[in-house]
Amino acid sequence: MAFxxxxxxxxxxxxxxxxxxxxxxxxxQADLRRTNSLNSGHRACQGCGEALGAxxxxxxxxxxxxxxxxxxxxxxxxxxxxxxxxxxxxxxxxIHSLFGNAAAVATGIAxxxxxxxxxxxxVIAQGGDGGTTxxxxxxxxxxxxxxxxxxxxCYDNEAYMNTGVQRSSATPPAARTATTMAVGKEPGNLFGxxxxxxxxxxxxxxxxxxxxxxxxxxDLEAKVKRAMEFRGARYLHILVPCPLGWGHASDxxxxxxxxxxxxxxxxxxxxxxxxxxxxxxxxxxxxxxxxLKPQRRFAHLFSPAVRKDLIARIQDGADRNIxxxxxxxxxx
Amino acid sequence: MLKQTEGSHAVAEAxxxxxxxxxxxxxxxxxxxxxxxxxxxxxxxxxxxxxxxNVESEFAAMSxxxxxxxxxxxxxxxxxxxxxxxxAEALFNASGLGLPIVMTxxxxxxxxxxxxxxxxxxxxxxxxxxxxxxxxxxxxEALDLxxxxxxxxxxxxxxxxxxxxxxILTHAYERVDVPSQSQVDGYLPKFDPRQVLDPxxxxxxxxxVGPEAFTEVRYLAHAKQMQVLELIPGxxxxxxxxxGRDAGGLVHxxxxxxxxxxxxxxxxxxxxxxxxxxxMRARGARIGVLGVTCFRPWPHAAVRSMLGGAKRVVVLEKSxxxxxxGIVSTNVRxxxxxxxxxxxxxxxxxxxxxxxxxxxxxSLERAFAAAMRDELDPTTFLDLDAPLxxxxxxxxxxxxxxxPIAENVLKLRR
Numbered sequence: 001m002a003f004x005x006x007x008x009x010x011x012x013x014x015x016x017x018x019x020x021x022x023x024x025x026x027x028x029q030a031d032l033r034r035t036n037s038l039n040s041g042h043r044a045c046q047g048c049g050e051a052l053g054a055x056x057x058x059x060x061x062x063x064x065x066x067x068x069x070x071x072x073x074x075x076x077x078x079x080x081x082x083x084x085x086x087x088x089x090x091x092x093x094x095i096h097s098l099f100g101n102a103a104a105v106a107t108g109i110a111x112x113x114x115x116x117x118x119x120x121x122x123v124i125a126q127g128g129d130g131g132t133t134x135x136x137x138x139x140x141x142x143x144x145x146x147x148x149x150x151x152x153x154c155y156d157n158e159a160y161m162n163t164g165v166q167r168s169s170a171t172p173p174a175a176r177t178a179t180t181m182a183v184g185k186e187p188g189n190l191f192g193x194x195x196x197x198x199x200x201x202x203x204x205x206x207x208x209x210x211x212x213x214x215x216x217x218x219d220l221e222a223k224v225k226r227a228m229e230f231r232g233a234r235y236l237h238i239l240v241p242c243p244l245g246w247g248h249a250s251d252x253x254x255x256x257x258x259x260x261x262x263x264x265x266x267x268x269x270x271x272x273x274x275x276x277x278x279x280x281x282x283x284x285x286x287x288x289x290x291x292l293k294p295q296r297r298f299a300h301l302f303s304p305a306v307r308k309d310l311i312a313r314i315q316d317g318a319d320r321n322i323x324x325x326x327x328x329x330x331x332x
Numbered sequence: 333m334l335k336q337t338e339g340s341h342a343v344a345e346a347x348x349x350x351x352x353x354x355x356x357x358x359x360x361x362x363x364x365x366x367x368x369x370x371x372x373x374x375x376x377x378x379x380x381x382x383x384x385x386n387v388e389s390e391f392a393a394m395s396x397x398x399x400x401x402x403x404x405x406x407x408x409x410x411x412x413x414x415x416x417x418x419x420a421e422a423l424f425n426a427s428g429l430g431l432p433i434v435m436t437x438x439x440x441x442x443x444x445x446x447x448x449x450x451x452x453x454x455x456x457x458x459x460x461x462x463x464x465x466x467x468x469x470x471x472x473e474a475l476d477l478x479x480x481x482x483x484x485x486x487x488x489x490x491x492x493x494x495x496x497x498x499x500i501l502t503h504a505y506e507r508v509d510v511p512s513q514s515q516v517d518g519y520l521p522k523f524d525p526r527q528v529l530d531p532x533x534x535x536x537x538x539x540x541v542g543p544e545a546f547t548e549v550r551y552l553a554h555a556k557q558m559q560v561l562e563l564i565p566g567x568x569x570x571x572x573x574x575x576g577r578d579a580g581g582l583v584h585x586x587x588x589x590x591x592x593x594x595x596x597x598x599x600x601x602x603x604x605x606x607x608x609x610x611x612m613r614a615r616g617a618r619i620g621v622l623g624v625t626c627f628r629p630w631p632h633a634a635v636r637s638m639l640g641g642a643k644r645v646v647v648l649e650k651s652x653x654x655x656x657x658g659i660v661s662t663n664v665r666x667x668x669x670x671x672x673x674x675x676x677x678x679x680x681x682x683x684x685x686x687x688x689x690x691x692x693x694x695s696l697e698r699a700f701a702a703a704m705r706d707e708l709d710p711t712t713f714l715d716l717d718a719p720l721x722x723x724x725x726x727x728x729x730x731x732x733x734x735x736p737i738a739e740n741v742l743k744l745r746r
Contacts, residue, residue: 048505067493070529072399073538080540088536093529095402096538097425101395104387108354108399108407109529111383115353115405121531 022215027215028221035062035091042089043081047250049240049257050078050155054126057153057238060221062092064228065122070113072106072126073302074136075099077162100135102127102290103143106150114149122228123149129156129170135193143206147232147244151224152196154235157242165245169195172265174310175297177245182300191313201235201272208234209271214241215258216268219280223270244303247296259291264318267325282327287314339471339501340365342508343410343436343494346475348373349516350434350482354400354409356385356393360415361448362498363438367410390415394422394433401431404528404535406482409433412498413440416454420461420624423491427462427553429538430526431559432485432492434478435463440498440649441687445738449688451650452497452599455627456659461537462553464492464560466580467598471496471506476579477625479511480571487554487563489526495627497600499688511575519574557629564626582631585638587613591620592643593704595666596635598624598650601684601691605648608696624660633638635667644678646703647662648696648714650685657681657711664667678706684714720745 027032035219037058044051062069073079073096082089086290097105106125115122125143127136143150157176160166166179173191176182179187201209205229212220220238227234241256243249248256260266261280265288268280289311292298301307322328337345344366347355355374357367383400387393393409401407411419416437426433437455441447451657455465464484468474474496487714496502527537541549561582568581586606588594597605598730602623622638624631639645645668647661656662658681665679682699685691695715704706723744728734 028596070531081537083539085539085541085545088539090536091534093531093534094536095529096400096540097395097398097429098421101391101398101422104392104395105399105402107385107387107392107403108356108396108405109403110399111573112400112403112405112407115381115383116403117381138389139392142392143488146385180406245558259441298360 023313027218028063029056029217034059035067036100036200037062037090037092038082039089039091041087043084045244045250047212047243047253048077048081049242049253050128050157051081053155053220053238053240053251054078056214056217056220057236058092058105058124060166060224061124061151061228064114064225065144068121069093070109070121071095071124071126072097072102072109074102074125076131080162083227085191099131101139102131102136103150103152106152107143107148108148116295119143119149124151124153126153126155128161129154129158130160130168132156133169133197141200141204144201144233144235147206149231149233151227151234151236154237155240156237157245159242159245161242161245168196169193172314174314175300177297178299186298186310187300197272198237199234202271204233205274206233206235207231207273211237211266211268213239213240213257213261213266213268215254215261216280219268219323226270237262237293245297247299248294252294256291256294259286262286263288263291264322265291265314267321267327269325276325279325279327281329282322285328288318297315334513335505335510336505336507337472338365339496339504339506340438341369342471342475342510343478343496344369344373345510346478347408347434348379349511349513350408350479350520351379351406352382352383353405353630354383354397354407355720356387356396356400356409358387358393358411358415362440362450362502363410363412363436364737365502366436366438390419391422394405394419394426397433397435397528398422398426398429401426401433401706402527402529404523404525404530406486406523407433408435410436410438413437413442413454416458417442418457423458423461423463426491428549430489430553432489432523432525432605434481434485434492434494436478437493437495438498438502440497447687448498450500451686451688452495453651453686455493455495456651458493459628459659460689462490462557463628464490464557464626466494466626468496469493469503469584469602469623469625471501471504472508472577473579474501475508475510476571476575476577479516479520480567480580483567484560484563486523486525488559490556490560492523495599498554500600509577515575519571540576560629561631561633580625582626582634583638584625586621586623587623588620588638590618591641591688593617593619593646593700594622594639594642594644595619595648595700596622596624596660597648598627598660601648601650604691604693605696608693608700611693612697612700617704619704627660630663630667632667635664636669639664639672640669642672644680644703644706646680646682646700646708648682649682651685652683658683680708680712681711682708682714683712689715716717717745
């Protein structure tokens with residue numbers, strides 16, 4: 001196709017028309033030769049953000065590695081919905097060992113490939129936020145500090161969804177889960193807790209850390225591709241809304257992800273060797289209420305009385321992110 | 333080649349001769365010298381290609397081993413005690429997935445109270461995790477069992493633990509015969525995995541299995557272990573032809589032909605037991621020994637036939653099933669023949685050597701002689717300081733806040 005300058009146009013969702021992009025920057029999913037690494041027919045819920053994120057991420061990684069890819073998976077929704085015996089949705093070599101060891105299993109795979117002189121085969125480890133920020137954190141940190149040649153992808157839906165929506169250390173303040181009930185003086189998850197895994201990953205000084213959401217799938221694909229240009233430990237943290245756990249309509253997954261970014265609650269950025277190198281600016285800033293209201297996990301902030309105090313604290317968190325990462329303002 | 337060396341170094345040399353491709357190491361006494369020696373061999377470039385990975389925990393060590401083995405690499409690690417327990421979840425996973433990892437367990441007690449010395453409660457606690465468990469009597473046997481372990485593991489695609497007594501073997505300098513590389517290469521074929529993660533032939537390993545097939549998968553694990561019982565004797569014979577010495581096998585009888593009393597034991601204590609038995613036999617006692625090398629799978633038929641003529645069995649074990657008594661003896665009881673059951677052949681449990689307490693010939697002889705007089709209790713704690721225990725129990729009855737148990741035991745010693 002002849003060179004054609006990109007003509008951005010508003011679609012109401014701020015997406016850029018894929019067909020107007022040069023072929024090499026079009027979505028992997030728009031290519032008939034996409035690998036469908038996580039194939040159709042799996043058992044994910046309608047509107048599952050994790051299934052969407054994984055499909056885009058792994059297909060992008062497949063393209064980036066010329067299909068030379070192995071994946072290790074933590075226990076969790078992604079593992080359960082993709083491999084109910086005797087079926088598997090994975091078109092790639094894939095292993096599930098335990099809940100807390102995906103990063104270490106991936107380290108072992110990478111070591112074996114190195115010993116066998118097959119370093120063209122690349123290794124991904126993946127898990128949910130529980131498997132990443134809680135039970136798998138020790139193995140993940142070990143993989144980071146050794147700078148093992150693994151891309152770890154965390155699909156963050158902010159709670160243990162597979163076991164029935166219990167709190168993880170990635171659950172946001174005020175969110176109701178099965179173990180942070182919407183009762184008492186401070187209903188939902190407590191303020192002042194939780195882990196920021198992308199920052200912790202950066203503190204290990206690993207070559208590449210990035211965040212992404214399923215609202216910007218081109219950006220997600222580009223980050224997977226970028227991650228595969230590095231050797232050593234890399235970390236990609238993808239926000240994947242969960243209609244079941246968050247209590248939003250199953251057709252609102254993309255919108256929720258976009259609002260998480262546009263409020264400033266979920267900063268989208270890239271970092272190399274511990275330094276932020278690029279941030280995705282907020283295009284049209286929205287108050288956190290717009291993000292919180294459609295989600296039943298935050299319903300107690302609006303009914304029976306509007307908890308302006310708690311909403312203000314959440315807004316304060318978003319504002320701090322905006323200031324810290326420079327999410328507003330001119331072009332990066 | 334004969335050399336005077338530490339048990340740990342002998343094992344490290346044997347493992348290196350097996351050409352592992354991935355070794356993961358986490359320090360815990362008393363296995364440290366093994367992985368230290370291997371680390372040096374790998375770093376020197378003498379063992380290549382091989383990746384030596386310093387991991388952050390035993391759970392990670394076994395998890396890295398799982399990944400490496402699933403990617404088709406010959407994989408080795410070593411641990412002990414708390415470390416073995418910390419990897420417990422991954423142990424079941426490795427065997428459930430059918431990955432032929434070989435691991436040394438430098439047997440050590442489990443806390444609390446924390447104790448770094450030898451007993452068998454660590455590997456015994458994992459006896460049902462699906463790993464083959466082999467127990468070495470000497471450093472030479474520890475060396476030899478590792479070479480056999482890789483062959484066994486890879487033939488059946490099952491993980492193998494080689495258990496050797498911490499400090500007593502790992503830190504003892506003894507003469508060992510270290511085989512040549514060509515001898516080991518001749519005995520141990522190249523690793524040809526049954527399953528491998530490879531983009532050329534993608535497979536999903538570790539899928540979720542529900543009630544419709546879980547029983548069958550578990551049955552296969554059991555059936556495969558039972559195959560080991562048929563394979564081990566032949567491989568031990570082949571080992572003897574290749575290396576010119578005995579090692580491995582299921583069980584090792586000693587002076588058992590005319591024995592009315594048979595002592596069953598595992599590991600390095602067999603040396604002391606045999607010396608004791610020799611002295612008792614010199615005075616006319618009809619006593620013999622059955623050493624168990626292969627504890628998992630349990631060599632049911634071999635034990636049954638070896639104990640067929642015994643009037644009584646004394647199981648000397650360095651492990652304790654709290655609330656039951658012996659672990660090895662519980663296994664031995666399942667192997668008594670119907671006739672032995674009808675005769676009421678007693679199987680005594682003698683718990684000894686916990687947390688590294690020395691097992692002396694004098695104490696053994698007292699216990700064995702009591703058994704032969706039919707005066708030995710069904711369960712005996714060898715050299716137990718019974719008055720001390722009584723004082724502790726009395727204090728606990730009298731004082732509600734009696735305080736930490738270990739402190740009381742130390743305080744009330746006289």
